[in-house]
Amino acid sequence: MQNHSEQNVKLIISYDGADYSGWQIQPGVRTVQGELESALQKIHRKPIILYGAGRTDAGVHAVAQCANFFSTIQTMPPRNFVPALNALLPRDIRVTAAAAVPPQFHARFSATARAYQYRIACGRPLLPHETRYAMSIPFAPSLPLLNSYARLLLGETDCTLFASPSDAIFTRGSGSRFRRIGHAHFFIENGLLVFEIAANAFFRKMVRSIVGTFLHYAQRELPTSAFERILREGKREKAGPTAPPHGLFLWNVFYD
């Protein structure tokens, strides 16, 4: 709980998720939140809770994850948390910015959108410098076809097809099946096929399910109209295999 003597501090965090069991703190395993809270505890000499914008899964990377915490250290300008935390953190987690934010700011609940990127080597194995950061597929799908699938996602879209089977929409019949998708696009960059998507929120493993499903049907050259029917039907068993985590980057988190 914050009080008048506490300062709400927002952090921007980048990490290589390959050697972590995801963002969320869990006993007995190495997590990004765990490493950060451990460093914050060393600085504050007491436990500090860190609120993250997105709970990235094991193996998923972040270019700009966002998180906030309430600091009791009055004497330290918030930007000084950047070098202080980086000195304590392992090299595969870096704090890139820190700033004071209003007390009501919450990294997760104040976020208006998140952007992700997913990287794919097409028709070839991964090169050594790509292995931690991309998936490989043995075929080269049509870029226009993938982008015609991607355009179907734009707007207020029923995303049941890509929802995790453990999601509340299935287990409890609660929660919205819709996500507001503002951007979804494939492009080629640096020899890799890149999928970029931004939405107000995502189901767990949703980006990886979209990528796996798009690739599954693009390999079979399913026409866009037929894919649209599958998307609108929203039968989970029609989704393709979920793409592996190491190709995925949490790219940015947006606030008003």
Next chain:
Amino acid sequence: MQNHSEQNVKLIISYDGADYSGWQIQPGVRTVQGELESALQKIHRKPIILYGAGRTDAGVHAVAQCANFFSTIQTMPPRNFVPALNALLPRDIRVTAAAAVPPQFHARFSATARAYQYRIACGRPLLPHETRYAMSIPFAPSLPLLNSYARLLLGETDCTLFASPSDAIFTRGSGSRFRRIGHAHFFIENGLLVFEIAANAFFRKMVRSIVGTFLHYAQRELPTSAFERILREGKREKAGPTAPPHGLFLWNVFYD
């Protein structure tokens, strides 16, 4: 020495050079050529010499290094060396292609040009997924200014400014000071400043010297005309500090 029972085989090789003491085989240290020759020896049950197109330095990566060797295995189609070698090689070296070539083909002496890329994070520290593959500078140089420097390199260019002090042009006064540079260009890709250069040949550490020198003078906003005088004078002491190896990729090797 090849004879009529030997098949000249060309390999395309990709590697993450971070954990290697460079390409060239040396006793007591881990090198890319050493790992490859060791794998070739296991397949052939005798020592095999591998001829590489470019001797990348310690820490330098390759997307498409080229090399050739003479195989005494008549029964194996050359393309089968790809899975055979990859099964024996560490994960940070991958053979991406193998093909039969004429007996006179030599990966180094037959090459007509090499291309390199160098990656730079400007005005920010490296993100965790970039640390092995880019350098960081604390300022943001002018892209047009860097490209105006780069244009001065095009054509038959006296590259003394960028030659290693241990080069024969200094130590023995022998060898050409000129290199034929066909391409030299800076661009932004995926949040990084990228320098791409192709030439018939390079002095040792020449790309890293070009990058370090360009950044040194671009930071000081030296006008192109003044930089041109420094380039034409070719006084080695006017070069900037050599950029670190891990930002450099041998990108491609060209043959007629």
